[in-house]
Amino acid sequence: MPDCWRRNLTTVNLPNYFLADLPPAATLSASMITEACQSLKRNRQQYLATRTTYNIVQVITVLAGEWLREDSPFRRMALKHGPTQLGFSRETLTRGLDAFFRELTAQRIEALVVAELGHRQRLDAFSSSDHEGQQMRAAIVTGPELMVHVAAGNLPNPALTSMVLGLLARSAQFMKCATGTSLLPRLFAHSLREIEPKMASCLELAEWRGGTAQLEEALFAESDCVTATGSDETLASIRQKVPAGARFLGYGHRVSFAFVSSQVLSGFYLDRVISRAASDVTAWNQLGCLSPHVIYVEHGGDADAKYFAALLADELKAREHTEPRGAVPEAVSVGITSRRGIYDIRAAHSPETQLWHSEGSTAWTVVYEADARFQLSCLNRFVYVKPVRNLEEALQSADSVRNKTSTVGVAVPEHTLGEVGAALARWGATRVCPLGKMQEPPLSWRHDGRPALADLLRWTDLEFSG
Amino acid sequence: MIAELTSFAERLRQNISSGVSVEFNSIALELFELQYRFNIAYRRICDARGLNPTRVEEWSRIPAVPTAAFKELELTCLSSEQRTAEFHSSGTTGQQPSRHFHCAESLSLYEASLWPWFENHLLPERAGGCPPHPRLIALTPPPAAAPHSSLVHMFETIRRQPGVQLEFLGRVDGDGGWGLDLESAIEGLQSAAAKNQPVVLMGTAFNFVHLLDGLTERNLSFSLPSGSRVMETGGYKGRSRELSKPELHHVISERLGILGARIVCEYGMSELSSQAYDGAVGSTHNSELQTRTFQFPSWCRVKIISPETGREVAEGAVGLIHLFDLANVFSVMAVQTEDLGVRRSDGFEMLGRAVATEPRGCSLMAS
Numbered sequence: 147m148p149d150c151w152r153r154n155l156t157t158v159n160l161p162n163y164f165l166a167d168l169p170p171a172a173t174l175s176a177s178m179i180t181e182a183c184q185s186l187k188r189n190r191q192q193y194l195a196t197r198t199t200y201n202i203v204q205v206i207t208v209l210a211g212e213w214l215r216e217d218s219p220f221r222r223m224a225l226k227h228g229p230t231q232l233g234f235s236r237e238t239l240t241r242g243l244d245a246f247f248r249e250l251t252a253q254r255i256e257a258l259v260v261a262e263l264g265h266r267q268r269l270d271a272f273s274s275s276d277h278e279g280q281q282m283r284a285a286i287v288t289g290p291e292l293m294v295h296v297a298a299g300n301l302p303n304p305a306l307t308s309m310v311l312g313l314l315a316r317s318a319q320f321m322k323c324a325t326g327t328s329l330l331p332r333l334f335a336h337s338l339r340e341i342e343p344k345m346a347s348c349l350e351l352a353e354w355r356g357g358t359a360q361l362e363e364a365l366f367a368e369s370d371c372v373t374a375t376g377s378d379e380t381l382a383s384i385r386q387k388v389p390a391g392a393r394f395l396g397y398g399h400r401v402s403f404a405f406v407s408s409q410v411l412s413g414f415y416l417d418r419v420i421s422r423a424a425s426d427v428t429a430w431n432q433l434g435c436l437s438p439h440v441i442y443v444e445h446g447g448d449a450d451a452k453y454f455a456a457l458l459a460d461e462l463k464a465r466e467h468t469e470p471r472g473a474v475p476e477a478v479s480v481g482i483t484s485r486r487g488i489y490d491i492r493a494a495h496s497p498e499t500q501l502w503h504s505e506g507s508t509a510w511t512v513v514y515e516a517d518a519r520f521q522l523s524c525l526n527r528f529v530y531v532k533p534v535r536n537l538e539e540a541l542q543s544a545d546s547v548r549n550k551t552s553t554v555g556v557a558v559p560e561h562t563l564g565e566v567g568a569a570l571a572r573w574g575a576t577r578v579c580p581l582g583k584m585q586e587p588p589l590s591w592r593h594d595g596r597p598a599l600a601d602l603l604r605w606t607d608l609e610f611s612g
Numbered sequence: 613m614i615a616e617l618t619s620f621a622e623r624l625r626q627n628i629s630s631g632v633s634v635e636f637n638s639i640a641l642e643l644f645e646l647q648y649r650f651n652i653a654y655r656r657i658c659d660a661r662g663l664n665p666t667r668v669e670e671w672s673r674i675p676a677v678p679t680a681a682f683k684e685l686e687l688t689c690l691s692s693e694q695r696t697a698e699f700h701s702s703g704t705t706g707q708q709p710s711r712h713f714h715c716a717e718s719l720s721l722y723e724a725s726l727w728p729w730f731e732n733h734l735l736p737e738r739a740g741g742c743p744p745h746p747r748l749i750a751l752t753p754p755p756a757a758a759p760h761s762s763l764v765h766m767f768e769t770i771r772r773q774p775g776v777q778l779e780f781l782g783r784v785d786g787d788g789g790w791g792l793d794l795e796s797a798i799e800g801l802q803s804a805a806a807k808n809q810p811v812v813l814m815g816t817a818f819n820f821v822h823l824l825d826g827l828t829e830r831n832l833s834f835s836l837p838s839g840s841r842v843m844e845t846g847g848y849k850g851r852s853r854e855l856s857k858p859e860l861h862h863v864i865s866e867r868l869g870i871l872g873a874r875i876v877c878e879y880g881m882s883e884l885s886s887q888a889y890d891g892a893v894g895s896t897h898n899s900e901l902q903t904r905t906f907q908f909p910s911w912c913r914v915k916i917i918s919p920e921t922g923r924e925v926a927e928g929a930v931g932l933i934h935l936f937d938l939a940n941v942f943s944v945m946a947v948q949t950e951d952l953g954v955r956r957s958d959g960f961e962m963l964g965r966a967v968a969t970e971p972r973g974c975s976l977m978a979s
Contacts, residue, residue, distance in 0.1 A: 476930060476952075479919035480966040483932065484950060487678035491685065494660035495653070506921050 160223075160336055165352035166328040174352060176364035182350050183320060183368035187292055190318035193344035199269045202313055203255050205342045210250035212337065213243065220337040224330055229472055231329045232302070234431060237469035242430050243330075245586040246303050250310065258590040259314070262600040263287055269314065272608050282610040287603040289315025290371035290393065296356070296384055298375040299327025301430040304397075306334050307589070307598070308373060313345065315602050320350045320365060328353045356380060362387055371395070371602060395601055397594055400435040400552035401522065403442065404581055405540050405566070407558040411447025411454065419557045420454070422582025424461040426555055427510075429585035431471055432525045436553045436577075436584050439523040440530040442540035451533035452500060455514040458531060459502030462510040471509045471527050481524045482508040489513050518543035537566060541573045548574050552594065557581040614650050617689055621717045621941040624911065625724045628939075633910050639938060640671035640913075643945050650689035654944050657681070672915055672924075676934050676946035682710035682883050689942045690715055699762035699882040702849055712762070712882050718942040722762075722885045723769040725939040729909045730770060733876050733889040734812060734843050738775075746839060747804055748778035751792055751815030751823060757784045762882040763845065767814060782819060789851050792819060794826040801834050801868075810839030813868070817844055817860060821852035827867045835869035841893045842870050845878040847965060879906050879962060883947055885939035886912040888959070905959035911938040916955040917948070919966070930954050930963065 160167055165174060165182065212218045221243065228239045260266050265273040272284040293312050297305040305321060309331065312319040321331055331351055339346035354361055356376070362384075366372060371393040374384045381396035388394045404426065410419050426438050441458070443451035474482075486508075492499040498516035511528040515521070518532045520543055534540040544551065554575045558566050567578045576595035577587065592598060620643060627634050645665040648655050658664055658675045668674055679701070681687055688695070694715050701710035714722065731739045735746070750767040758764040764780075771778035781800065785791040804811045813820075820842075827833060842864055848854045855863065861872050873894055880887035888906040908914060915924050916931040925931040933953040936946050954961040 474920070476919065477966070480932065480950075480952070483919040483922075484678065484680065484966070487948060488680050488684070490660070491657060491678065491681045494656045495685065506923070508920055 160332065163339060163346075164332060164335055164350060166323065166332050174354060174361055176360045179320075179352075179361055179364040180368060182352075183292055183318075183365065186318035186320060186348055186350055187368075189344070189347040190291065190316070194313075194316050194318070194348045197316060197345075199259065199267065199314070202316070202345075203252050205338070205345060206250055206255065206310060206313065207252050209337055209341055210247040212341070213247045218337075220333045220340075224333050227329055231326065233472055233474060235470045235472040238428065238431060238472065241469065242301070242303065242585070245429075246306060249586075249589045254589050255314070258599060261590055262597045263603075269316070269603075272606075284608045284610070286606050286608070287600075288606065289317040289603055290369070291318060292369045292371075293317040293319045293602065294365055294369040294372045295319065295321045296372065296374035296376065297321055297323050297327070297331065299324035300433045302327075302330035303430075303434075304375060305331045309334060309349065310589070311599050311602060314599060317371070317602070318348045318350075320352070320369070322362075322365065323351060323353045325353055325355050357383065359387075366392070373397070373602075393602075395596075399550065400594065401547050401550055402436050402438050402553040402555070402584060403440040403520065403540075403544060403547075403551070404438040404555040404584070405442045405534075405537055405558070406444060406454070406581065407537075407556075407562065407566075408444040408447035409559045409562075410557045411443070411449040413448070416449055416457070419581060420457045420461050422555075422557065422580070423458055424465050425582045426584040427458075427462060427527055427529045428465050428469055428471070432523070432527055432529070434585055436587060437525065438529060438555060438584060439525075440520055440532055440544070442518070442532055442534045442543070444537070444540075445533060445535050451531055452514050455500065455512050455531035456502065458529070459510075459512040462512065462527065463504065466504060466509050474508065474526055478524070478526050479508050482511060482526065482528055485513075485524055485528070486511060489515075520544040520547050537569055541569070551575050553577040553579060553584050553587075555579055555581040555584040614689060617646055617650060617941055618717050620646060621721045624938060624941065625721045628721075628724050628728065628909075628911060631728070634938065636910070636913060636938070637671050640674060640936060640945065641665070641668065643938060643941065644668060644671075644674045646941075647689065647944060651687060651944060653681075653685040653687050671913065671936055674936065674946045676936075676948040677944050678948045679710055679881070679883050679950060682712060683708045686711070686713070687944050688713040690718075697765075698760060699765065700760040701882045702761070702846070709760075710881075710883050712943055715942060718885070719765075721939050721941060722765070725886050725909070725911065726766050726769060727773060729887060729889065730766075733878075733892045734814075734841060736892045736894070745775070745777070746810040746812045746841075747800070748776060748812045748814065749797070749800055750778060750780045751782050751797070751813065751819035752780060753782040753784050753790055754780035757782075758790070763816070763880065766880070766887075782815070790816075790819065792822040792826070794823070797823055798827070798830070798832065801836065804840075805834055805836060808837045810837045810841070812841050812843065813870075814843040816846040816851075817855070818846075818848045818852040820844055820860060820864060821848070821855060824863045824867050825852070833867045833869070840868070840870050840874065842868070842875040843878055844875060845880060877904070877906070877962075879951075881949070883940075883943075884912075884935060884937050885941075886937045888912075888914075890962070903956070903961055905956045905961050906953075907959040908935070908937075912936065914953075914960050916953050916960055925955050927955055927957060932966065933960065 213221050225236050225239055228234055229236055256266055264275045267273045268287050272286045274284040295308045328351055335349050335351055366387050369392050372388045373395045374381055375397045377399050381398055385394050423441055443454045486503055489499055489501045493501045500514040503511040514531050518534050521530050554570050556566055570578050648658055648665050657677055661675050663675050690713050695713040696716055697714040699712045752764050755764050755768045781793050781797045783791050783793055861875050865871050876893055877890045878887050886908055888908040890904040890906045913936040915934040917934050918925045918931045930952055933949045933951045950966050952963040952966045
C-alpha cells in the first residue's frame with residue numbers, strides 16, 4: 147500500500163479538485179469547460195500518453211485492491227453517503243462495488259487487452275501476433291486525446307468501467323454525470339488522485355442537466371471521442387452535437403431477462419436457482435440494463451412457474467432483511483403501487499395471475515402471469531415470472547424486445563449451454579451468462595455486442611518490406 | 613332492479629336534497645355490505661384481500677379498488693339489462709377507458725349529489741337565497757355529442773335546474789377529441805360584456821387553453837362583468853399545450869378579466885358520483901396567496917395514502933388520494949385514484965396525476 151493511502155484514513159474530506167466537487171450552486175460556464183479540457187490534454191501529454199500499459203495496470207490494480215479493503219476511506223465514504231445520495235442500501239452497494247473491483251486484476255485486464263487487441267503490448271509499441279508476424283506486419287493502437295463520457299448514472303459501474311478503459315487508452319477524460327449521480331465516479335477519481343495524482347490530473351468530472359447546450363457544445367468541441375449512455379432520443383441528440391471528426395459511441399436502452407430450464411428445477415438445484423434469481427433481482431435494485439425484467443420458467447420440472455414465483459418471493463423477503471432495497475422516490479412508489487393494484491385485481495379474478503409482495507412497503511414484488519409475453523418491469527425489485535414450454539417459446543414471447551436485449555441469464559444443465567447459447571445468439575442476445583451473474587459482467591464484456599476497449603482506439607498498421 | 617340498493621339510493625338522495633347530514637360510518641358500512649353482496653367483481657377483490665362486511669368495522673377499512681380496475685372489470689351491481697348509461701374516463705387516445713355503469717336511480721342520485729355542492733361553490737349567492745342570473749357557458753360539447761362524459765352530464769344537470777341559463781359551446785372533432793366553437797364563444801362573451809351580464813365559464817383545462825389561445829391569436833381580451841367566474845377541471849390529456857395551474861389562471865385573468873379568487877377548480881372523475889371544489893367563488897379562502905384545498909361534500913370522505921407504506925399519511929404529507937363516495941351506490945364506493953394529494957386538516961391539496969414511472973432500463977435515466 148502506497149504511503150499516500152495512509153494519510154487521512156479516518157476522515158477524508160474531498161477537496162475541490164474536480165468540477166463535480168464544487169458546491170451545487172456553482173455555475174459552470176462554457177469557458178470553464180474549454181479551459182478544463184485544454185488543461186486535461188496538456189496533462190495527458192505530460193503524464194499519461196507515454197506511460198506503459200504495465201504501469202497503468204499496476205495503478206488500477208492497486209486502486210482496486212484498496213477499494214476492496216474494508217477500511218478504505220473512499221469505500222467508507224461510498225457506503226456512508228451512497229444510501230442517501232444514490233438510493234442503494236449499504237449492503238446493495240457493498241455487493242455491487244465488490245463485484246466491480248474484484249474484476250480489476252492484472253490478469254483480467256491483460257486478458258482483455260489480448261482478446262481485443264491481439265497482443266499484450268499493442269498499446270505500447272508496434273507488435274505482431276503470430277499471424278501478423280508471418281505476414282510481415284505489425285500494429286499499434288492509440289487512444290483518443292480527449293474522451294468524453296456522458297454517463298447515465300442509475301448505477302455507477304458503467305461510469306467506472308468507462309474511466310478504467312479510458313486510462314488504458316491513455317486518454318484524457320471528461321465525465322459528464324447526470325445531476326446528483328456523480329458520487330462514485332468522484333470518489334473513484336479522488337482515490338486515483340491519492341494513489342497517482344498525475345494520472346488523476348488527466349480526469350475531469352462535472353454534473354449538469356443533460357442537454358445544457360452551451361456547456362455540451364464547448365465540451366464536445368474539444369473531444370475526439372464521445373461515449374454516451376441514454377435513451378434513443380438522448381443519444382440522437384448528443385450524436386448531432388458531436389463534431390464530425392470525433393468518434394461517437396452510443397449505448398442505447400437495453401433490457402434483459404432470464405431463462406430457467408425444467409432440468410434444474412428439482413431438489414438441490416432448485417434452492418440454488420432461486421437464490422441466484424433473487425441475486426439478479428436485488429443487484430443494484432434491478433436498475434441496470436442487465437437486470438432481468440422477466441424470468442421465463444420452462445414447463446416440466448418438479449417446480450412449475452407459479453411455485454418458482456412463490457419461492458422467489460420467499461427469497462426476496464429474506465433478502466430484504468440481509469440486503470434491503472432502501473428508500474425510493476415517491477414516483478417509484480406510485481409506479482409500483484399502481485402496478486400492484488392492477489395485478490391484485492387480476493389475481494382476484496383469474497388463476498392466470500398471482501401476486502406476492504412485501505407488506506407495508508414497495509420493497510419487492512413478484513408477479514406470476516400465465517401470459518408469456520415479455521413485460522417491462524417497473525424495476526426496483528419488481529419481477530415477472532412466466533411459464534413457457536421451452537426456450538423457443540420464451541424467445542417468441544420476447545420478440546418485442548428482440549433487438550433491445552442485452553443479457554439473458556440462464557439456468558440450464560451444463561451440457562446444453564452451448565446449444566442454448568447458440569439459439570440465443572441467433573435470436574440476437576449479446577450476452578448469455580449464468581443466472582445470478584447478470585449484473586456482474588466481466589471487464590471484457592462486449593457492451594451491446596461491441597468490443598469494450600477496441601472500439602475506443604485507432605489502429606496504425608506497419609508493413610515491413612519483404 | 614335490486615330493491616335494497618334502490619332503497620338505499622333513494623334514502624341517500626333524500627338526505628342530500630334536504631341537506632340532512634349523514635352518519636357516515638354506519639351508512640358506509642351498510643353500503644359496503646350491499647356492494648359486497650351485489651357487485652360480484654368487487655366481492656372477488658375483497659375476498660382475495662380477506663376482507664368482508666363481518667371483518668370491516670370502520671369505513672376507512674373498506675377495500676378500495678384502483679381506478680384502473682374500472683378499465684378491466686365491470687365493477688357494477690347492475691346487470692347488463694339494467695344499465696341505461698355509462699360514463700367513460702377521458703384517457704389518452706388508444707387507451708381503454710374506465711367504464712362506470714348507471715341506471716335511472718343512480719343517475720338521479722348523481723344529479724342530486726352534484727347540484728348542491730356545485731351551487732355552494734359556483735353560485736353561492738343563489739345557494740344563500742339571493743339568485744343572481746349569470747349566463748353559464750360550458751366549453752364542452754353538448755350531451756348528445758358526448759353521451760359518455762360524466763362532466764357533460766353534470767353540466768346538463770345544472771342546465772336543467774330552475775332559473776339556470778346554460779349553453780354548450782364545445783364540439784366533438786373528427787378524431788373524437790373535444791374542440792371549441794370559438795366564434796360562438798367570442799360572440800357569447802361579447803354579448804355578455806355588452807349586456808353587463810355576469811358569465812360562468814365552465815370546462816376542462818384544455819377547453820380553456822383552446823379558448824385563450826384563440827383569443828390571443830385574435831388579439832382579443834375581455835373584462836367580463838363583475839360577478840363573472842370560472843370553473844376549471846381536469847387535465848390536458850394531450851388535447852392542448854399544457855400550462856401549470858398558476859399560468860392558466862394568470863392567462864384567464866389576463867384575457868377574461870376574471871381574477872384568481874373567482875376561479876374555482878373542480879376535482880371529479882367518471883368513476884365517482886361526487887365532486888370536490890377548492891373553494892367558493894369570492895370566498896376569502898380563495899385568495900391566490902393561500903394554498904387552496906379541495907373539499908368533498910359530507911357524503912364523500914378522503915384518505916391520503918402513502919404509496920410506499922399503504923398507510924394514511926400525516927398532515928402535510930403527500931400520498932395517493934383514496935375516496936369513499938356514498939353516492940357511488942350501484943358501483944363501488946371506495947376508490948383508489950392515481951392522483952397525488954397533500955393531506956390538509958380541512959381537505960386536501962391536489963398535486964395532480966401521479967406520473968407512474970415508465971418502465972426503464974439504465975439508459976433512460978441519462979438526463
